[in-house]
Amino acid sequence: QVQLVQSGAEVKKPGASVKVSCTASGYTFTSNYIHWVRQAPGQGLEWMGIINPSGGSRTYAQKFQGRVTMTRDTSTSTVYMELSTLTSEDTAVYYCARDYGGNYDAFDIWGQGTMVTVSS
Amino acid sequence: QSVLTQPPSVSAAPGQKVTISCSGSSSNIGKNYVLWYQQLPGTAPKLLIYGNNKRPSGIPDRFSGSKSGTSATLAITGLQTGDEADYYCGAWDSSLTGVVSGVVFGGGTKLTVL
Numbered sequence: 001q002v003q004l005v006q007s008g009a010e011v012k013k014p015g016a017s018v019k020v021s022c023t024a025s026g027y028t029f030t031s032n033y034i035h036w037v038r039q040a041p042g043q044g045l046e047w048m049g050i051i052n053p054s055g056g057s058r059t060y061a062q063k064f065q066g067r068v069t070m071t072r073d074t075s076t077s078t079v080y081m082e083l084s085t086l087t088s089e090d091t092a093v094y095y096c097a098r099d100y101g102g103n104y105d106a107f108d109i110w111g112q113g114t115m116v117t118v119s120s
Numbered sequence: 121q122s123v124l125t126q127p128p129s130v131s132a133a134p135g136q137k138v139t140i141s142c143s144g145s146s147s148n149i150g151k152n153y154v155l156w157y158q159q160l161p162g163t164a165p166k167l168l169i170y171g172n173n174k175r176p177s178g179i180p181d182r183f184s185g186s187k188s189g190t191s192a193t194l195a196i197t198g199l200q201t202g203d204e205a206d207y208y209c210g211a212w213d214s215s216l217t218g219v220v221s222g223v224v225f226g227g228g229t230k231l232t233v234l
Binding site: 059 | 122152153155157164165166167170171174176208210211212221222223224225226227228
C-alpha cells in the first residue's frame with residue numbers, strides 16, 4: 001500500500017541539528033511532491049516547506065529559511081528534512097506528507113510523525 | 121496566531137449536524153483551494169476535503185465542504201462518536217506581490233460529540 005515511513009524519535013540539545021527521514025513506498029516516488037509539516041505539543045499544524053523528489057527543487061516557509069534543508073535520494077525513495085540551530089521551540093512532531101497533485105495543495109498520505117525533543 | 125481563523129471548539133449530539141467555519145483573506149482562501157483535515161488523538165492528520173468540496177476516496181458523504189469569498193465551512197452530518205477529533209482547515213497563501221508564502225492552516229477546532 002501507499003505509505004510514508006519516518007525515522008524514529010530524536011532528543012537533541014539546544015544548538016544542535018536534527019535530520020529526519022521519510023521513505024516512500026507503494027507509488028512512483030518521483031511523481032508527487034513531498035511536504036514537511038510540524039506540530040508542537042498541544043498546538044496546530046505548521047507548514048515548513050516542499051520538495052520535488054524528481055528534480056530536487058524546494059521551497060521553504062519564510063520562517064525556516066536559512067535553518068532548514070530538504071533533500072532527497074531517489075535510489076532509496078527517501079526525502080530528508082534537516083533543521084539546524086535547534087531551540088526548545090522546535091520541540092514538535094514532524095510529519096512528511098505527499099502532495100495529492102492537481103494543484104490542489106492537499107496532503108493525501110502522511111507519515112506517522114517523528115517526535116523531536118530539544119532539551120538541555 | 122494562525123493565519124486562518126477557526127472556532128476553538130464545537131459540540132453536538134450523535135446523529136446531529138455540526139459546522140466548522142474557517143476565515144481567511146484574499147491571499148489564501150480568496151484565491152486558492154481550501155483543504156480540511158481530521159486529526160484523531162495521537163495520530164497523523166487525514167485528508168477529508170480538497171479542492172474546496174471534493175472528498176478523497178473512502179471519505180463518507182457525511183463530510184462536505186463549501187467556500188464563499190474568503191471563508192469556508194466544513195459540515196458533518198449524522199455525527200458519530202468516532203468523529204471526535206481536531207479539524208484543521210488549510211490553504212495555499214499567495215502574497216499580493218505573487219510570491220508564494222506557502223500553506224497556511226487554521227488553529228484547529230476540537231469537535232466533541234456529546
